[in-house]
């Protein structure tokens with residue numbers, strides 16, 4: 001079934017709105033995919049839009065600085081340096097408090113507001129937030145409609161859900177609550193909370209949701225290769241995809257999927273995407289921004305965390321990971337990077353991330 005078929009399901013024939021162009025979205029990933037990695041990954045290309053890691057709302061109206069700390073792109077038109085829009089994600093369970101915070105966030109001009117109905121963290125679920133809400137479609141509806149009312153009509157409100165908490169029996173009900181609450185778009189991570197991150201992802205269950213709701217649905221979960229993307233699109237019927245760990249592991253995955261979607265033939269022997277030598281300057285830039293923006297004690301860990309993903313795709317990253325594994329001194333890491341990625345830009349030279357940078 002094609003993406004635009006759902007628009008006519010169960011309704012009299014009416015002129016169809018043009019189907020939205022297929023998009024590749026960068027997944028929100030708290031503790032991994034922050035503004036630094038969003039900046040670097042969107043420079044590679046192949047990503048149309050990002051969602052920030054979640055901003056947790058409990059019982060308070062958060063000060064603006066909390067929103068801009070997690071989504072510093074709010075200072076730059078809600079776009080990464082490469083110009084890719086970033087939506088800010090809110091997580092909570094109280095419709096009134098979420099709406100108040102969404103109103104304040106809207107004043108900072110995000111490219112949209114996304115609502116989290118999928119977080120599996122115990123501390124979040126214990127307070128009724130994230131995936132726990134999938135047992136309460138009526139609260140899901142109350143949250144989406146309250147947030148929709150609290151933000152300007154032209155500001156997109158989207159949502160991201162899992163298939164359920166313990167099982168997927170209420171997946172369609174939750175998706176309908178999201179659509180009827182007024183969301184413009186729904187991303188579905190094709191697993192329940194109980195299934196955590198264990199493969200497989202049940203892409204075919206997204207098709208049931210897609211045929212039930214009349215808003216664009218984006219498929220997410222276990223897309224690591226171009227072939228996974230093709231199979232996910234076939235099984236879910238969704239044209240647009242959200243990529244998480246796959247693109248952190250292979251930053252050229254979005255480009256490669258787009259090339260395949262457009263039927264571009266790669267020259268013989270050339271893999272579409274990005275090679276390790278092309279990635280090295282970006283790794284150096286990543287390190288530069290990390291050093292400018294993060295506490296000294298968390299810097300080395302951030303580089304190793306990304307290398308730990310990259311080593312699944314690039315043998316050179318495995319070597320790099322082994323060489324850096326025991327290093328924590330930023331000066332030693334500088335020296336290592338200078339050896340593999342060329343000399344540093346020089347002490348005191350600013351990062352390209354000019355808007356919210358300090359000197360490296």
Ligand SMILES: Cc1cc2nc3c(=O)[nH]c(=O)nc-3n(C[C@H](O)[C@H](O)[C@H](O)COP(=O)(O)O)c2cc1C
Pocket residue numbers: 027028029030031032052053054089116117118119160189220221222223242243244245246
């Ligand atoms: C470390 C980590 C952090 C995540 N943080 C968020 C988050 O803040 N908000 C959210 O909606 N999903 C979050 N997710 C879920 C991802 O957005 C995505 O749905 C999931 O990883 C499946 O996609 P993938 O197989 O492409 O990685 C997180 C996942 C991981 C592994």
